[in-house]
Amino acid sequence: MRINLVWEQYDVLVVGSGGSGSNAAETASEMGASVLLVTKDPLSASDTKISEGIATVRASGSADDSEDALSENLQLAGGDLPDVNITSAFAKDSQRAYDKVRANGLRPKISGITKNPDPLPLPMGGHTKRRSVGHKNSGVAFGHANWNSIVKDTKIDYKEDCWLIDIITENKKENTKSIVGALIYDAQKGKLLAVMCASIIVASGGLSTLYFPKTDTMRGNTGDSYAIAARAGAELVDMEQIQFLPFCLTSPPAFEGLLGGEPVTASYLGVLRDKNKKVILDGVYLRTRAECSAAIMKAVEDGRGTKNGGAYLDMTANKKAPKSGKYFMSFLKGSLPSAYNNVRQAMSKKESQCEDLWEVRPSAHYMMGGIRVDENCCSIGGPKGLKQHGISGLFAAGQAMGGLFGANRLGSTSLTEGAVFGQRAGKNAAIHSRNISGMNSLNKRLFIEKAERVNSLIGQKGHLHASRIKLTVQKECWENLGPIRDEERLNKTKLFISKTKKKLKNISISNSVKWNQGLIEYFELENMLDTAELMATAALERDGSLGGHVRADRPNISLFSKPYSTIVKFFGAGVNVTRLPRKQTEFKKLIKFKLEEQKKFLGARILRLMPMSLKDSVLERRYKKIMNIQKSSIAVSPGSNEAAVGDQKIL
């Protein structure tokens, strides 16, 4: 059966309806652009909606929280990989962007003293100021606001159940590519949409589904953003940098991969143990997510992993302390209510009461790398990062973009990222489309050729099924491109990908045009394979451990060595990789940062080894202090004041 091709014309096409997509659509529409938003999942059903709902709002805690301070926190945490222009833009816009979300119905708790949104009582790990604002109903509250921003405006056209297949570009002058539109599979209506537009905003999220079920994010994260942009010729940055949450559940199946706790909720006496109960990491509450994940995976690597390939999180010492134990339990329950809820349902009573050890394992959570853009979300390329070497008309926001977080993302920043860069992308895409003329004379043949390919897929005969191949990709990614990597594994992954790509022609796809699940699985599988190939290439280039990228066969990359980002792009049949030098933070600041960190670890170790009677009193005082200023029951961290400032514990 042939599928109908329907032509549409818009100024701006937005792909995705989460935090960044909805903000982008609203802003572009306000700028006067005609906007089509397409989303494969229902409106606003995104990582934003299922998040913990804590957003970074600069100066919400104290007036002396400067833009420089926030930007610098991001730089240090990201191992100097972030682009300074992008972190500065984040710091500059965070309040204004957040207020725009509030205008759509997001209602934080307002402080009686400052009359502003009330941040959590202590700075979250890595932030030097109180600026993380929690919300009732967590991410669902953001979900409503984002839904409202799309539905309220009749000028924004939106379509659910639509899979973007490919972006279509035209070579205008020598070596410059411009967007002319995109081809979209409308599964609900059983049509192909040929959307002619000068600007496309890619806001279709991350890639954690490459690791399913070892992930706590939305199913739709099949790497669409990266694969689609890369196939159109875009450069991607820091693609080896993915954030794993260390303390996720291993069983039962319905809960596998979901969040159990964070380093901070392990509290003062929490340690990680291997299957022989030997301590593999102490001072857990001061560590970053990446450090904890690495410790677990290194134990697994040595054959000291638990039954389900993880480690034990031991918080029994916190609970046993006669005086402070009860404070610990209320701290644990109140800090991450939804995570604790998972634990209570999935684990035994003794475990959920912290009288027994938790079996934990890392889960894929957030992609820090992504499409290479400038601070206005425009695709850029080349050694100097110029627009003329990017794709004219291509914009990216949210998890799809790279350059903001580098090697490590601080807590509470991603919701703000969606708002800030969604709005920036919307504004700049609208301006770009305004300046482009001649869309009417464009070459329709470019669309028709792509549509023919889809027609040849519908009814394809074969003995394989895309949904099953997806499972093999997920297994491969976890084992060889996951929280621990080495050269042999990465080469294996590359080989696996090229072999699997050859199988695509043997996939069976049914004849139907309306919601053809086999076709949908095929498109997503293709995106997963392309994304994994880009990641594996970047991971081979980064031949040392840094942040979310852990190499078992190479030493750690020193904080004092010259920082660089990896840049990957498709080139012919392969992937081209280069290094992009980044600006290093002053040595003076780096040394101060290292010394403070070492002091904290030492303090934590001394505390843990003190006799119980002594440390119990110390802990009781500390908990009381937190609880006293804790007005809301949303995430707070015991060590936050002094929590892990960045990701590099190595000199």
Add this chain to the structure above:
Amino acid sequence: MTVRRTEDKKYLNVTIVTHSEGKDMPVDFKYQKRHEREKPMALDVLLQAQETKIPDLAFRYGCRARNCGVCTIDINGLPRIACRSVVRENDELRAMSTLPVITDLVVRRDQISRQLRGKIYRSSGGNDLNVDASDDYHELTSCIECYACLHNCPLHEKNRVDSEERYEYGNPFSLLKLQTIVMDPVSSNSQKNDAITQAVNLGLDTCLDCPGCKCGIGIDLKGKVVDPLIKEAKKRENN
């Protein structure tokens, strides 16, 4: 008898009703338990069915933690959130009956949001953003949009469910969105009036004879949404 019991411990028999080109096709599926005491959720069953028996089985899911609201299906005729609903022997899993089925367990959802298109937050409230919202406001924004509330809704049943692009008559979810605006401390009076007018236009009077609706996650829809809207609508009518 002993053999039978071992069987029971290993497998769970369910019916998955697939759907294609307007026709239902029930498929018997034997879910293989991963251990004897496993109590699988409906989503576990669907995932295993896709992996083993029906490779192109179509169904929606997202977060696996009852937050995203997209995996709602009917289990034995009642709407359930698949990722957090335990399946029992001989259960029947199928698409929600209250929305048009596209393929297998996937229903079309966007005719619901389209009925509010351009009808909410039409102007900026103009009030100071820095005011606290009430607990009732926050109770309403805990809605995950699972659409379980459409079940047995006499208002929603007035729609030609299978053919409309944008439903004319309302439902508990749309009324909740409108009542959220009424409860929002930042809304202007004209926004609140607007929201109540929209609720009346969506057929609020049908709710007068209805014993009340049921929410998939436990929001008091009658007490916090429908009754307050009716009260306000009556007040405005009397003025």
